[in-house]
Amino acid sequence: MLANLKPQAADKILALMGQFKADDRAGKIDLGVGVYKDASGLTPVMRAVKSAEQLLWQAETTKTYVALAGDPAFGAAMAGLILGPDYPGARLAAAATVGGTGAIRQALELIRLANPEATVWLSDPTWPNHPSIISYLGMKQATYRYFDAETRGVAFAAMIEDLGRVAPGDVVLLHGCCHNPTGANLTLPEWAEVAAVLERTGAIPLIDLAYQGFGDGLEADAAGTRLIAEALPEVLIAASCSKNFGIYRERTGVLLALAPDTGVRDLTQGTLAFLNRQNYSFPPDHGARLVTMILGDPALRAEWESELEEVRQTMLRLREDLARELRDRSGSDRFGFLAQHRGMFSRLGATPEQVERLRAEHGIYMVSDSRLNIAGLNARTVPVLAQAILDCGI
Template identity: 40%
Template sequence: MLINLSPTPPDAVMLAARLFAEDPRPHKVNLGIGMYYDEEGRIPQLAAVREADHRLRSRNRPWPYLPAEGLVDLKNKAMPVVFGEDQADDLRRRTAWIQTVGGTGAVRIGAELARAIAPDAMASISDPSWPNHEAIFRAVGARVSSYRYYDVESCDIDVDGMLEDLGRLPRGTVVVLHGCCHNPTGFDPTPAQWNHIAQVLADHGLIPFIDLAYQGFGEGLEADAQSVRIIAQSCNLIFVSVSFSKSFSLYGERVGLLFVVTESEAQAALVGERARAVSRALYSSAPSNGALLIAEVLGDPQLKTTWIDELDAMRRRILLMRAELVDQLAGGNRGANFAPIKAQRGLFSYSGLTRTEIERLRVDHAIHAVGDGRICLAALNAGNLPSVAAAIRQVSSRH
């Protein structure tokens, strides 16, 4: 009966997770994950979220289904965080939205909507990108292409190549962009470069699809949303998928939002209606607990301030780990190659380690990373950093 079912290869990130889980060595280190760990190596429970949880429990409320579109309070409180106080007011009327199962759900529902709006459109994805971008767009039947983003030679972002490739795309192509903290490279365009990108998107009639999964982990909460805000001023159809998994340390609660900015209230209504129909056929409505927690935090000025401070502390700890790792690698014979780790932002770094070196880290040192060289800086702490640095120096000194 299973004759038609061929084996399904896991994507690179899932494969790294599986190899880590299967590794019996007690001192193993997981640099392959996409979660923030604190200095003690734990996934933090944010104080703002803990207080929100306490308040929700004391209200002793039932657990009804959320409405088809999700928790309106979450949307209302999140819009200014993403679009800025001024733009949010202006955009509210002409923006369709739906709460989703994590950021992944937002990308999937957005991809379904993009297919419905522009059935023949291709999706263009940065090379490299989060592997699920390609998987999701293929799953909805879209053709997928890539645009240049990273220059292997200079180990740097290639904005000129990106602009050139975007300029050659057919009108109506859906361009998937990482709003900040590009996964996996850690390199983001500057605001001036985002202005150029927005111009090319608008001039060529391209449809930006901004995936914002790490807001607050790059340069800060406001600075990280500049990409969205700049593009929202130039283009008249924009998808923005938001994940709250990392920024609230609420991974398993699966909270995400999809915004589709259109030109009018009538267009937004049409898109919103379709979004609800898509989610209805997938899982009916999104889960409520994490959404209630986040709405509670964002709706209380004091809790919101606490959350912003906690998010900033996570961001600064990662920067510290970047600087420390680069320092400890500097003496090795490939030390200079690792300097870009300091300039990259977000949870990840494209370390420049080769597949063979990543394999040696796993086999010889029980240090797990993604095969393409992506390492998660947020998994480092004062306790494990020296041994990770020593292992990297060792595997990279053979050349």
């Protein structure tokens, strides 16, 4: 039986990680993998997480299962973080998932059960795992224009034009903030226009919120999602705790589903529990428990918010430093977009051949579409990258 398996295409980012590890050059720079790193190259455990783990170790008396949809307190804590303290609880179904990717997968499974003929619309470009999972599930997909390669900003008029053609019952996947891979984000007035188009067409939004707190702050990064949630009767939100809590390996995520009424909410909640049962039964609890503790304890939450703000400000400074270094060395402001983008990623605008030159000649690793992880830089490597970019004719 196993001999009948067909080789699967390697994940480009994971393959890049392998290349980087095999490279023995001392000055190599990893700008590919999407994790936050401090100035020493370490992805640290946040102070609030360490404190919560110590408290949990002292207080925990059992490791038994919690519930198919996870601890309701976790769903409530995440709903408050994402939608605000006055979120419509009577309309909200929630399920803990295996990371943010698990939340996306469960959302797509939910969509397939509810409307097998739905087309899922993705921004062009988007995170590669989005179309990959959709294809694997055998679902229909299409793209809407999003990124302007000339301005390095959002092609908003084109986006609205494309969304206007979405059919009723189709699903539009939106990046809640810190768009991956471009770093180009919608403004709040633009979010309002998107909401109006979705309401007019009868499309269902699925918001991927993987980086809340990494862009303009916890509240600002949730503003677009909150606007959509207030405007539309049905909204799906897939959120990750990997980045903003730094608990990547704990695989902590949540799927929130806003239903039009309590009856549909109850039906949706039961279906979310069913889907968890089919995929992995009970979701992991350790990371979810830590998040719940941090969000529910004023002192822990204040410490977490302070450290998250340090992370955010570090990435903003790195963006500004890289844009300034490129401007000073090139005499041009053509890389000014780097300071305007938000989150971990930006698209540099290099060709695959130029990206390969960066790797071969300078030991600088990034994805072939020139997506670079800003958080992989530090004060020492910013000027190194800037000069390499210019040396490679980008």
